[in-house]
Amino acid sequence: MSIFTAAVHAGRPEGGDPSIPSVPGIDLAVSFRAADAATLHTILAGEAPGFSYSRYGSPTNAALEAALCALEGAATARACASGMAAIHVALLLTGLEAGDTLLVAQESYGATFALADTVLRRLGVRPIFVDATDQAALGAALAEHQPRALIVEPISNPLLHLCDVEATARLCHEHGAQLIVDATFATPYLLRPLAQGADIVLHSLTKYIGGHDDVLGGVVLASERYAADLRSLTILTGGLLDPHAAYLALRGLRTLPLRMREHCSNAAEVAAWLTAQPGIAAVHYPGLPAHPQHDLARRMLPVGFGGMVAFDLAAGNEAAVLRFLDALRLVLPVTTLGGVASQILYPAMSSHRALPPDHRRALGIGDGLVRLSAGIEDLSDIKADLAGALAAAS
Numbered sequence: 001m002s003i004f005t006a007a008v009h010a011g012r013p014e015g016g017d018p019s020i021p022s023v024p025g026i027d028l029a030v031s032f033r034a035a036d037a038a039t040l041h042t043i044l045a046g047e048a049p050g051f052s053y054s055r056y057g058s059p060t061n062a063a064l065e066a067a068l069c070a071l072e073g074a075a076t077a078r079a080c081a082s083g084m085a086a087i088h089v090a091l092l093l094t095g096l097e098a099g100d101t102l103l104v105a106q107e108s109y110g111a112t113f114a115l116a117d118t119v120l121r122r123l124g125v126r127p128i129f130v131d132a133t134d135q136a137a138l139g140a141a142l143a144e145h146q147p148r149a150l151i152v153e154p155i156s157n158p159l160l161h162l163c164d165v166e167a168t169a170r171l172c173h174e175h176g177a178q179l180i181v182d183a184t185f186a187t188p189y190l191l192r193p194l195a196q197g198a199d200i201v202l203h204s205l206t207k208y209i210g211g212h213d214d215v216l217g218g219v220v221l222a223s224e225r226y227a228a229d230l231r232s233l234t235i236l237t238g239g240l241l242d243p244h245a246a247y248l249a250l251r252g253l254r255t256l257p258l259r260m261r262e263h264c265s266n267a268a269e270v271a272a273w274l275t276a277q278p279g280i281a282a283v284h285y286p287g288l289p290a291h292p293q294h295d296l297a298r299r300m301l302p303v304g305f306g307g308m309v310a311f312d313l314a315a316g317n318e319a320a321v322l323r324f325l326d327a328l329r330l331v332l333p334v335t336t337l338g339g340v341a342s343q344i345l346y347p348a349m350s351s352h353r354a355l356p357p358d359h360r361r362a363l364g365i366g367d368g369l370v371r372l373s374a375g376i377e378d379l380s381d382i383k384a385d386l387a388g389a390l391a392a393a394s
């Protein structure tokens, strides 16, 4: 089934007596009775479908999880309270324990980097940060450190470097490591990491899947062999998504493919246009032929190159970036991405604030770099706003 059709129909209620609702309700029940005690027993054990206590699962969340499984090609999913909660669950799902090594892509989202470098390190896990765009470096790190797992973002934040999921999964499995893919930027519209060999996939639902800046959430998806552990981990860590948020995330998901088509098309047009604008030193977009991994982008992302564009202001300093942000009238200067409105972020000030400046600059995240999430507005309005702000900043 096309993802356009699956997004509209997956997770739709099938039962009901005598009428079947077209959309799931926001089911706020914390506890659920069963026909008899023996049935409740099997439900609590996870051996029969049904609900018992909402930290174990609930109907609105189940509808969202079923839809996400259909889009992602996963056997099991659990919706979590945020993308970061999903990252915690995904890491624990690998069996990570004190004494283990965890490989982390060095260009990961700042909070993922910080989680590994602080909390996990304190708990006795050894994080090693690797260049996930370099298969030779990855192979060497896997062979040397024999990690429990590797966590990567196939489209990195904010420089939009690519990690080849299929090749990386193969390498991980050769060395007995599990591959976790944070596919928040890609969404199932652009990439299905499980089909390419990844073991565990996660998304921040807050971004493209929710899509409207009104819901915070995350999801962990995997094959059947992880189902029992994923269920028990989320029960024990207790960070499931609230049913109100699950309803909103599912409502957002219904239009994900439509929105992604527009995000990708606007981002590609804006990226090409930016390369010819005065005051721009560099444009980072996998769809540009000059992108260092453009060939991989064409292979790995055949449907579109994503809705994110990063660019360096030629002035290359904070004062110019702040003037640029303040001059925008349409594009929202906010600390998020993936919404219907175009959004812009200054990594040095927000997403990558936690990194020491020298380390940040060494990664290529300079003082003049901004990250645009192309919205679904009319392209000419986005360009006009950016042009006005570039003029004000120069």
Ligand SMILES: Cc1ncc(COP(=O)(O)O)c(C=O)c1O
Pocket: 082, 083, 084, 085, 109, 153, 157, 182, 184, 185, 203, 204, 205, 206, 207, 216, 217, 218, 336
């Ligand atoms: C790639 C990526 N993963 C995870 C997260 C965390 O998501 P949340 O803010 O929903 O916890 C973010 C947030 O920006 C992100 O960009």
